[in-house]
Amino acid sequence: MRHHPAPRPLGRRLLLGAGIVAVARPARAAWPDRPVRIVVPFPAGGGVDLTARMLAEAIAPGLGQPVVVENRSGAGGAIGVQAVAQAAPDGHALAMTSPSTVTIGPQLRPSPYDPFALVHVSRICTSPLLLVARRDLPERDLAALIARARANPATLRVANAGVGTVTHLAAELFNQRLGAGRFLHPSYRGTAPALTDVVAGNADLFFSDSSAWAAVEQGQVRLIAVTSAERWPRSPDTPAMQEAVPGLVAMNWYGMAGPPGLPDGIADRLAQMVAEALARPELRSRLEGIGFDAAPLARSAFTAFLRREAETWREVITRGNIRVE
Template sequence: MPSPLFAPSAQRTLSRRSWLHSAIAASTAFTTAGLGLPLSAQAKQAATYPARPLKVIVPYPAGGVIDVTARAVTDALAQRWGQPVIVENRPGANGNLGAHAVHQATPDGYTLLIGSMFTVINPLTDSSTRYRTSDFVPVASIGSTPNVWVVPASAPWHTLHDFLAQARQQPGAFNVANPGQGSSNHLGVERLAAAAGIQLTQINYQGQPPFITDLINGQLHIAPLTATLALPHIQSGKLRALAVAAPTRLAALAQVPTLSEQGLSDATVVPWSGFMAPAGTPEAIVAQLQAAIVQVQAQPAVLQRYAALQAQAPERPQDFAQLVQHEQQRWALVLGRTEQTAKAR
């Protein structure tokens, strides 16, 4: 039976659920054996890498937060290598169009993907997905832009607990935005409803910008909105911030507590993204890519571009594989699914 998390309706009610929180064993294997080439050929290939332009596929429209964050890193890589690093935006099918293109590419380190939560969620929920999470090698994280739980400035709630208290008294009475099935915003809504024991009426939108006007005007009562988009409206007094869905507070919203600080750590869903290569990419090339990304992310110019987006740079970009594996375990457990059952539907 399909999970109610992904029921294809424009409007539905979220109910309290019993969620499992223990870890599960996973057999995620990130193959880096490399093209079947002899070790000597792999070493020679790695020694001259990169010898030609690279292509990085971003499965989102140009100008979005992930796209701009990725370009901060690719621009720095191009300068470091003296080779063009071409960003190609290929949005569509909730990230699958771009991911399929990279999945089918030659695993030689010259075609990369900016992967995010969809690379874990889609194989679990979308039967049209033609890849598994393990079909990509997580190379290095490019960080995250946390979501902020916001309400209209005209709303009566000044703390998240004020809102939750009223939501418990009036199940289903309050509208919440969902900008995309399986997005960090959508999953954050689900986790908050479960953790707080509330029912919210979910309204679906195509992305975040379309719902901002409805939120400001009070047609929506609450929403998790990426900090990049939320901050200007908070500063202008049109929206009020109640909580930050991040491990720590944001510097630009230092007065706004995190969900964890309000006793709702289980509701924290942090969006993430990073460079991925097709499985089979030579291990030596993956190592070179990773080292280069780690080094350029520490450059002041890159960090300044991150700060302008309210993006949080990862402390250890090289731990991306562990992050992806952890996320795969978490959502497989929450959804009660495996990649195999998703493909069999």
């Protein structure tokens, strides 16, 4: 008696008949599936670090994973950004960026990464530089400063926070727009010592970051102008530099970037989360407390902004023959 095998289920007979073999594949893990690192390429306690910690706290609930801030400083920020540039592009390693790590630093010294190969997820915040003067400087406003610089070159000492910093390049841009040799440029090792010497009267002017605002409010220095394209809402009676020197715009900014190859889906989701966080009054208020304004720009707009910034500083660096020792 012949025994016939039991008939296969219809679905499987159709698959086999068509030459298709079903193979079970593990589902791809949803992102993020572990803590997300935000690398701050500068020491703890500075503006970049404080911004990163505020943002990490704001986006962690939406990610469903802890967001850990890791400080990896050195080489003008290059060490920390390089670590992220070399990380797996899976959205678990991100970097805080700034002019010194994207638009200025890589033009002054050999960079271990291509700043425009990074995926620039979102701009976070911006702040103008504040042109502050010692209290007893005879020139009380921007017009008087410009008149003196033109009539008596190399008599005004414009401090900076270090050769190649945005505070130095802003002063050099001012110098170039008025004519070479109009100012002296004493360099310091950071914002704090530069500002201290202006307060003490040992330097005349300083294109400071927004940390000088406290000294302005306390009457230790006078605010002459700001470098934003328009007047700064925090001090609406203070002129923007380009009201007297067209095109002199120099913004400090912080952003977020991921490694080359970061998937669009992850980058877009991060950009959306950053924008949503920056729309909350409490985070905007906290940023204002350290002198910054929430200014999200997502992906393509942010990258276009960075390319314009890099081109501006490339011209200043080339014309000024600026070198970092």
